[in-house]
Amino acid sequence: MMDKSLINTQVVFVERPSGALESKHFELRCQNIPEMSDNDVLVRNIYSSVEPYLRVLMTQDMANTKRFELNTVLPARVVGEVIRSRNSQFSEGEFVFGLLRWEEYSLVVGGKGLRKIDPGLAPLSAYTGVLGPSGLTAYVGMLEIGQPTAGEAVYVSAAAGAVGQLAGQLAKLKGARVVGSAGSDEKVGFLKSELGFDDAFNYKKTSDLTATLRGLFPNGIDLSFENVGGENLDAVLASIGIQARIVLCGTVSQYDSAIPTRLNNLTSLILKQGRILGFHVRFYEHRLPDVILQMSEWLRTGKIKYREHITQGIENGPAALIGILRGENIGKQILQIGEDRFAQSVK
């Protein structure tokens, strides 16, 4: 039996991309909500995180996660409001975060995976980014895996994006000298003027990335937070100092590309005794409550700043995802799916 009182608009993945992602790979579909069973929770989705890994899973498996099936609704990390509950753990009107779907309403069987969030601590949208997956990724990747120390020379790529904007500031908090790269002059200005990066450059205006990095890091890079991969990673390898660490967070330059970029400078890791340290945030999700407390304290005291790039409307989800693969976002790309009644009062 369907619940016919609500119409649910969903983003469905209908065609596998072989190069750049396009709107033809998606379709919008309207459905009724299935009937709820005991312990189920119905969530009105408000904000969805838009993340590059979605593009990866359209074509390949990632760790233990199988690539997306065609004609399925895309998964999404969502902040929403409980509007109906047959589960004693969740009450109507409470706000939750979970790995749900790109749709207006998500029926969560057994309430599985939902975590309550506090709308008084920060704006609801923050739980998709700085107090959610992006914040956790930056925190674990930079502070716990990279472990920057005072005076070290740190490089962050895709530095004006969701993770990069935080990773760079966290290294600054530890006293490192931080240089970021980004794909526009506006982003470079944001990094230097608003976030306090020591330096930043527009990689699209650089004809020789290795020469640029060697100029900015005359004694070599001590720690690189790698979000981009491909040519950027190769230039980093050619520019590292002795015993450098490269935290491999992502390789976004490769996701939309049909032909992977070959690395030519791996030998540098041997000669410089360097290390590449890969990690995935899914193995650190148990840390999120602690990271939320620490990050919200740094936000409150002005030690960390962040920017959000909010696209309105479920129908614009595909455009938002395509946009981050083209670098159209400054800060965290978020899709606003439903009304946020706190938006004015908290922000």
Ligand SMILES: NC(=O)c1ccc[n+]([C@@H]2O[C@H](COP(=O)([O-])OP(=O)(O)OC[C@H]3O[C@@H](n4cnc5c(N)ncnc54)[C@H](OP(=O)(O)O)[C@@H]3O)[C@@H](O)[C@H]2O)c1
């Ligand atoms: N390891 C993990 O657990 C984990 C978790 C979350 C995210 N990640 C990774 O972290 C990275 C950043 O993710 P995010 O969510 O914060 O996204 P984001 O940085 O907000 O958005 C992606 C950015 O990548 C840059 N970009 C896109 N295509 C590029 C290309 N061909 N060459 C160079 N730069 C390109 C764009 O900025 P520009 O304008 O500067 O080009 C764009 O804004 C991604 O690689 C993602 O896969 C990893």
